[in-house]
Amino acid sequence: MAACRAQASCSKEAWLEAAHTFIQETLCPAGQEPNIQLTKLVIDCVKTTWLSQGNTGSIQLLLSFSFVSVQNLRTHQQLPCCSHLSPSSSAHEDAGRNWKSLHREHLLLLGTLTDLPGDLETKCRDGSLYVRDNTGVLGCELIDLDLSWLGHLFLFPSWSYFPPAKWNSSGRGHLELWDTPVPVFPLAITPGPLTPIPVLYPEMASCLLRHRSKFKIVKPNLAGKLVRLSALVRSEKTAYFVLSLGETSPATSQTVSQVSIIVQIPAQLVWHHVLRPDKAYVLTGLRISKIRGHSYYIWTTSPSSHLMLLKPESVQTVELERPFLEAELNPCPMPSKSPDKKEHKGLVRKSKLLHYVGTVTGVLNEAAGLYELDGQLVLCLAYQQFHGLQRVIRPGVHLELKDVHLLQSVGGGTTRPVLAPCFRGAVLLRGFSHQKLGFQTSLQVFGSSLYAHLVWENQLGLPLYLWTTKAVEELAFKLCPFTLRYHQFLKHSPGNPSLGLQLLAPTLALAQPSTCVRNAHSEILEEPHDCPLQEYARLKTPCSFPTLATLKEEGQLRAWASFDPKALVPLLNAAYLPSFELNRCLAWSWLCLLPCTFDPAQVLLGVLEASSRKGCLQLRDQSGSLPCLLLAKRSQPVTDPQLIGCLVRAERFQLIIERHVTSNFPSWKELDMAGFIQNRQARVYIQLFLADALILPVPRPTLHSATLTAPPQTESPHPEGPHIRQSRLFLLSHKEALMMRNSYVPQGTSSEIPQPTLSFHVSGTWLTGTQREEGNQWGPPEALRDENKDQKILLIFLGSSVYWFEFLHPGQVYRLVAPSAFTTAFEAEGSSCVSQHPLELAGCVSCLTVQDEWTLELESSRNTLLPQSSLTQLLSDNFINILVSFSAEILSRTVCESPLACRRKCGNTKAMRRCVKLTVALQIADCEFPPYLDIYIEDPHLPPPLGLLPGAQVYFSQLEKRVSRSNNVYCCFRSSTYVQVLGFPSETTISAPLPHIYLAELLRGGQTPFQASASCHVVCIISLQLLWVCAHCTSICPQGKCSRQGHACPTQASVSQASLRLLVEDGTAEAMVTCKNHHVAAALRLGPSEWTSLLESVREPGSVALQFRELGAQLESSASIQEPLTLFLWTLCTSPSVLRSIVLSFELEKKSSNITPLESSRLQQFHCGELQLLTRVNPRLRLVCLSIEEPEYPSSLGAFASS
């Protein structure tokens, strides 16, 4: 532009000279002599227009304007601009005061107005308008076109130019011609017809169409008011539009009949710009033709047809012959389909067809054709071919919408009513916007082909389309631009659907009812009207794609909202717990959220990556990352590192929140008070089966997260050397725990003191010698140096190579790939420092440290069974301090004291070593009642790996088996322990009732349930102890005062505790049952208030203990029976109300009963009156009470009922 403006020198002569040159070069018809006359006409036209635009006198100002050619605009004007011949404070700028107005240039534009895009190819006409000069052609838009203007040279007094938008594939800008163009040559006035034109009115024309075989009128002319105008439909082969002329009844001023005319002659398509609803027109030279592919006939224009305004004085009605008048003058039935083609469900609504005039006030999603109209409506242009309009529509554009559908409460997150035109109605431009184009995001640039696909290929209904456009934005926000580039995510081509569409496809397939393919002819012509916008059902939002950060935040919010200390402590037991036990109950808890618990359901989406810092798998999006525990499917770990970098989309997953709470609640009474929670933390992660997810590979170079989680670099350390890699296959036999280990640093390599490093080891066997890369294949393996030598290998992964941790599993064959071609990378023997590795010295196997730049590939999966220890190895005391392996289901997870820690000293709670106890049920084939086992996890194995949750199935390998002082078997984590989650906790937990058994069944050994219930009789009470202890240190509290010597306890709170041992028998065996706390009340059959007052009466002495001699129920107590409390308890414990029939739920006192061999049955003497009986009785069982219930039948009938 600078060059152009330079021409506009101050001097009038120079300006005129430049103008002359410009006019001759740009406007004078090519190949003609210089035309002085043309220059004069143009200059005169400019001057006249300048003065008529309100510029008073000063022609000097005009000299600041310079002429611009089409080519100059296209090549030099990079930004939108406008130019007006009128004074600067024009109405245009006032109107746009609140908007970012267009930059104003002083340019004079002249050109020929035409509907020909090229030079001579008339077939290219598609109804678009252009401005042409000798230098080129530019598309333009014009509000009020007069057909007589076409082909004439004009001065455009007011216009704006827009360079091509990024989405515009044509790469051409366009002009918006604001004011009426001024002709350079006077336009010839077309005289009216000399004789009145014979015309048919719509009613007649319709009948003529029906009776076309009887009456032939050659090329009749039709007259009437324009009542309908369809969109201009363009397809590859043809372009057309349909207009309808109507006849108004003078009495009611309503349209009584109408007739449709199709216009498909290319030269006539420009009429679409001229036709104005409610104006009356005459169309000449029509004929009747059949629509291809349809059975019906329609009026159509011929190449000789003309369009003119209807002037009553210049037409005359055609007089038809007599027989015609006798024919039925019923309105011609419109082409129609059978009306009952669709089932009308109750939820389906009908949209309203209406006319609307309004102003665009906002752009909601340009690529998707969504705009805001008058601040309160959504305008959706996607169901028309709106790309011509798209370049013009900006806030401020005034539109007239004919026959547009109004859809209300479409759902799916759209709250405003939506106006959407189909092919039946036209969108007419009524006023240009004086605003600049908004900034175009990449989403807009690359999204349009995807949106078009949704409407035209996927045939989405409007409610679903609107939701989908939002979902695409949501997805792009989640993934672009760092995780994925916009073009990768959105770019769409036939046969190669974009990632965005692939991610949405499962949802769309579910939500979308089948719709028929659109047919523009039917949509415009058929009655009743049928198009995708005609009927709709309110959409229930199918799902949402939250960012991982949102998901994590939401999970934490819910986890803490649902954190209820009272729910975590067994309610009935809470009152008896000293504070350290109470707080331990709260220390760990978890919550599992399923996608269906959110509304709308959440769909998980992220790029899978492995962390080279933590060794875990995680999903990543723009907002962050979330650790995840993946299984290929049930019992099958993820083994293929190629999954790294893939997009994972899952509708079924578990969002796990583990809550870690440090609290100091003094007693259960304060559980409501949040102030006793000192610290709380949540560990949030995802569990899912890849079989339930959609895995989409993403082209590699796009991964942008390299800085965060760099996969080991595959680049050669010798860039100048040949890029040959070498590899070696190995079979993995065991993997050890990922933990901080002291790594071996060869002497002299570093002056720093080595720090423990996160690392793990795997052991395996080399399957081949080293192979070198040959082309794209691996060459033959090298011969082994020593065939006989054991090929066992210990691979050490430390530093960033912990990246591979989650992919390495026993039983799989992997290929270790090193980029270097020179060294014998995989020969552990070759490196002296490695050969001295202590592990090697200890284990007699070769050690090899996996270098950071090495990579791993899965070669093949061998479905080997995981080694399992036998039941004997697990439970018998012949095998102590061995390593065991087994699969088990986790029953509970609690925070507890280390089993190896010394007995806790009074009040010494701080020194207690924290430890996680998992109680598991072993999964052993053909075992009806799986044995239970405790597994302890201590530092440095804390926090435990992901997924060790109640209900999960887990394979534990190489746990250390130990036996407690009370002969219970338990297991501990070691550094060699391998843990693999095989199954996630089930989503629906059904607590099965305990098996109801005879006590003698427990004597069989092995196949016994750990927990069960039995109907039995209380034979006698053996001991009873009631205590009040300090809630802090558990010392006895006589008179409610802590009896601990030395330090004073911080609180004076005391809690009561009760324990009771009773003997039960059910006729098959007898058992000693230990009851604690509230179970004691149940055993003694005391109601809550009786129990409370009994405990209160013990407060004074602090403790009461009674010991009974078994059969005689005589008191063996230090306390005197004379004391009223002791006497009461003795009476109670021997009363028939306590010695009664009960339903006892219990568990075995020991987790496994194999350790101490069962006592054999013994002989016992009984007295029955005079008789002495000697009988064999089974050994006594030891049980712990879980609950005591009264039998359903009255106890007096018990014997009768059971006999």
Ligand SMILES: [Zn+2]
């Ligand atoms: Zn429609």
Ligand SMILES: [Zn+2]
């Ligand atoms: Zn105390």
